[in-house]
Amino acid sequence: MWQIKKYGRFALLCVLIFVVLLAGCGKNEPIVAKYDDGKEITEPEFKNYTEVIKAIEPSMAQAVDSGDKEALTSVLHYMVMTKHVTAQVEETDEMKKEAEKNFKQFEDFTKQQLGQDEKLTQFYADRKVTEGEMKDFFLDQVKMISYFSKDVKEEDKKKEYEQAKKEGYLTQIDVRHILIGTEKRSKQEAKKKADELVKQLRNGADFAKLAKENTDDPGTKETGGLYQLPSSDGLTIGGMVEPFKKAALTLPLNKISDPVETEFGYHIMRVEKRKEQSYDEVKKDITNMLAQQKEQEFFTSKVKGIIKEEKIPADMIKEQPQQPAPGTQAPTNPAPGHSGGGQQPSGQ
Known part of the structure; x- marks a missing residue:
């Protein structure tokens, strides 16, 4: 589903390796980029910028710390784009409120991971960033959405x-x-067992009890076979394999299905609730998603044109280990019934 949920901006961040705009320009510092009409980014600014991205998105920390020149160049290009775009956006109270809300969601999520409020202060200290710099990040992202939304x-x-x-x-x-x-x-054998369970359920057997005793889906065994979608981790009915999705979208409520065959086996299904979101409910999320697409298009096709000079600091670049040959890494297994599709807007 349209997972511009609480961290939908992080999905684009992973694609672009984007970063936060940090203020301050030291005198006589090495210049890593010149852009627009004589504007500059200094080495300390850029290094500080990378620390913020590491705090925001751990997967980006690995790319930055590994010294991958291509990744660092992408970070620099996004930094230039962020400065270029946000300089053209007039800040409003509504933007500030939206950024504060997003920042609070980030902190709440981080607190859950850390376990204690006190650890949050140490979290920032360890990553050499301040709360103010983090808030600037979220405000810049709201400004970026505002800028690109006008063309949607x-x-x-x-x-x-x-x-x-x-x-x-x-x-x-x-x-x-x-x-x-x-x-x-x-x-x-699977079909025979599924048919037997269908008979039991249609004769009044408890669905949750039979699911706990019989299902081969470990993800829903303890919940009595229940999927509540969209889930907190982004699973949606739209992301399920086609036979499961079709049945879930068309079965009459509370009716026991015939066995539904998918690549995983046979599913006995019962839809307990189903509601389609209206256009007005998801309009903002759709706008944000399309704005992000325009942001990515700008990043890939236009940002190089506004950069006059660039040079990644030599002490940040490291020799990269050789990557494994294609096909040598084991694939990951999706949840039963899940097709492993890409992200979509959520409307949440």
Whole structure:
């Protein structure tokens, strides 16, 4: 689903390796970039900038600390774009409120990971950043969205809405299922067991109880087979494999399905709640998502044109280890029924 949820901006951050705008320009400091009409970014500014990105997104910390020149160049280019764009945006109280809300969500999430409020102060200290610098990051991102949103057309938003609705990304749904997998049994054996469970359920057996006893989906075993979608980790009904998704979107409420076959086995399903979000409910999220696409287009096609000179500090670049050959790494396994699709807007 459209996961511009609480950290939807981080998804774009991972694609672009973007960073926060930090103020202050030291005198006689080495220059890492010149852009627009004589504007400059100094080495201390750039290094401080990278510390903020490391605090915001741990996966970016690895790229920065590894000294990968390509990644560092992307960071610098995004820094230039952020400065170039935000200089053209007039700050408003509404932007400040939005940035504060996003920053609070980030801090709440970080506190959950750390366990104690006191650790948050140490978290910033360890990463050599201040709370003010972090807030600047979130304010800059709101400004960026505002800047690129002005080019998003209403017809494009409605087109995106209709497409997302068609694919199920705008449906909030509670669905229980029991997966009888075919990994350790034949399809014939799995189908026979699934048919037996369908009979029991239609005769009044407790769905949650049978799911705990029989399902081969470890992700829903303890919840009695229940998926509440969209989930907190971004799983949506639109991201499920097609037979499961189709059944979830079309089954009458509270009816026990016939066994639904997918690549994982046979699913017995019961939809308990289903609600489609309206255009007005998700309009802001659609606008933000399309604005992010325009931001990425600007980054890939225009940012180099506004940079006059650039030079990554030599002490930040390190020789990179050789990457494993394609096909030598083990794939990850998605949750049963999940197709592992890309991100989509959430409307949450």
